[in-house]
Amino acid sequence: MAKEKSKTTLLKEELFYAPKNGRLKASEDVLAQTECFCEDYKKFLDMSKTERLAVRTSIELARQKGFCEFDPDKKYSAGDKIYFNNRNKAVIFAIIGSEPISNGVKIAAAHIDSPRLDLKPNPLYEDSELALFKTHYYGGIKKYQWTAIPLSLHGVFAKKDGTVLEVSLGENDDEPCFVVTDLLPHLAVEQSKRKLNEGIKGEELNILIGSHPFKDDSESELVKLNILNLLKEKYSITEADFLSAELEFVPTFKAKDIGFDRSMIGAYGHDDRVCAYPALMAVLNATNPKKTIVTILADKEEVGSDGNTGLNSAFLSYFIEDLSRAQNIPGYRVLRNSKCLSADVNAAFDPTFPDVAERKNAAMLNRGAVITKYTGSRGKSDTSDASAEYVGEIRTMLDKANITWQIGELGKVDAGGGGTVAKYIANLGVDVVDLGVPVLSMHSPFEVVAKFDVYMTYLTISEFYK
Ligand code: MN
Ligand code: MN
Numbered sequence: 001m002a003k004e005k006s007k008t009t010l011l012k013e014e015l016f017y018a019p020k021n022g023r024l025k026a027s028e029d030v031l032a033q034t035e036c037f038c039e040d041y042k043k044f045l046d047m048s049k050t051e052r053l054a055v056r057t058s059i060e061l062a063r064q065k066g067f068c069e070f071d072p073d074k075k076y077s078a079g080d081k082i083y084f085n086n087r088n089k090a091v092i093f094a095i096i097g098s099e100p101i102s103n104g105v106k107i108a109a110a111h112i113d114s115p116r117l118d119l120k121p122n123p124l125y126e127d128s129e130l131a132l133f134k135t136h137y138y139g140g141i142k143k144y145q146w147t148a149i150p151l152s153l154h155g156v157f158a159k160k161d162g163t164v165l166e167v168s169l170g171e172n173d174d175e176p177c178f179v180v181t182d183l184l185p186h187l188a189v190e191q192s193k194r195k196l197n198e199g200i201k202g203e204e205l206n207i208l209i210g211s212h213p214f215k216d217d218s219e220s221e222l223v224k225l226n227i228l229n230l231l232k233e234k235y236s237i238t239e240a241d242f243l244s245a246e247l248e249f250v251p252t253f254k255a256k257d258i259g260f261d262r263s264m265i266g267a268y269g270h271d272d273r274v275c276a277y278p279a280l281m282a283v284l285n286a287t288n289p290k291k292t293i294v295t296i297l298a299d300k301e302e303v304g305s306d307g308n309t310g311l312n313s314a315f316l317s318y319f320i321e322d323l324s325r326a327q328n329i330p331g332y333r334v335l336r337n338s339k340c341l342s343a344d345v346n347a348a349f350d351p352t353f354p355d356v357a358e359r360k361n362a363a364m365l366n367r368g369a370v371i372t373k374y375t376g377s378r379g380k381s382d383t384s385d386a387s388a389e390y391v392g393e394i395r396t397m398l399d400k401a402n403i404t405w406q407i408g409e410l411g412k413v414d415a416g417g418g419g420t421v422a423k424y425i426a427n428l429g430v431d432v433v434d435l436g437v438p439v440l441s442m443h444s445p446f447e448v449v450a451k452f453d454v455y456m457t458y459l460t461i462s463e464f465y466k
Helices: 007-015 028-047 051-064 222-235 239-244 270-284 315-325 331-336 388-400 422-426 451-465
Strands: 081-086 090-095 105-111 116-127 130-138 151-158 164-169 207-210 245-251 256-258 264-267 292-298 339-343 369-372 405-407 431-436 447-450
Touching (some): 028 051, 028 270, 028 451, 051 081, 051 151, 051 270, 090 315, 105 315, 105 451, 116 222, 116 239, 130 222, 151 239, 270 292, 270 339, 270 431, 339 388, 339 451, 369 388, 388 431, 388 451, 431 451
Parallel strands (some): 105 292, 339 431
Antiparallel strands (some): 081 090, 090 292, 116 130, 151 164, 151 245, 264 447, 369 431
């Protein structure tokens, strides 16, 4: 027989807030569902390394579930499933609810762009019989992490004849990949004296793309010429076509289980596909929602959400406006009654770097989806800060549904900071709170999450949509 709990223990259990590892109390069923969900998530990751690829993969999955392209002039009724493709870089999925839209909609917003190396508009050059590309990094990266790892290429050339040519090279085992070279330690005496953030400088992130000269010994730049000749044969492009292209280099790694216990996933681009995928699956698997439910997968979050595919633009409010007009109500009145989960990652506590975190308010792996009441930096600057009432509503919902969750801040008050799309949606008059998955090595080429937290985030958004 178990020992009876003391009065002190019982009082502690009643009064203390003491979050625990969610795997301790999770049923075998939940752990099996976690495994199953994450297998599919890994496949999604491997197919969705850029925002364009994530849009394509998501739309393919949605079409299989009966989603059709949105027509603003069509009248939709309860249960209709639609998607709005914003320039192949951002996408909205929605199911029309049974309640009138004037009651507001439920939004889950995640982003599908991730830090990476973009090509400069005029990138190609030859130096010392090697051909290289100049890059301009996208998003907040620690530049030294992007050298000496295999990189693959994805993107488009918009050619002068009006065609858009898609390129993808490096993902398949039989394809070549690319690399940014770094200095050997033997000769890095001077480099080693640089500060870490200058260990590799922006103009040193040059990608090695060839070394074979065109067969002619009377001209210069023969390696570059040979590369352009290969590109002409394969893609029918010339050097000038780089001027109107979007070419992104991303790590070639596939998503892999991490640990002897396989409880985690290492991959490129968890931030923020680890929230985008649960938000996508939640709308795809929803049935007959009362309120209209809206999953947004946005672009440009990593560079501040500006631009016509980022959430600081009007594409979300115009979409709501279109839906509202069909029910003869102005969009702002729908937004005013709407609620949103801004689904984005938070930093997980890393025992190797405990100094930047404040333990009572740091997210831990395996403690479930993390609610982040506010982001920002230097005294809550640049954040929307969710209201106590709205956090209370979400907290009640989670506990009622028995979903494991935790609260988190992004590091110590003065350690730094960051932001999400939350404030852009809050600025439309919507109730918004951040909720997502804790990540180790965020913004690195190989980020780590716990499978359990991924599944809890899916359960959260699904519950929110009910
Ligand atoms: Mn993010
Ligand atoms: Mn990020």
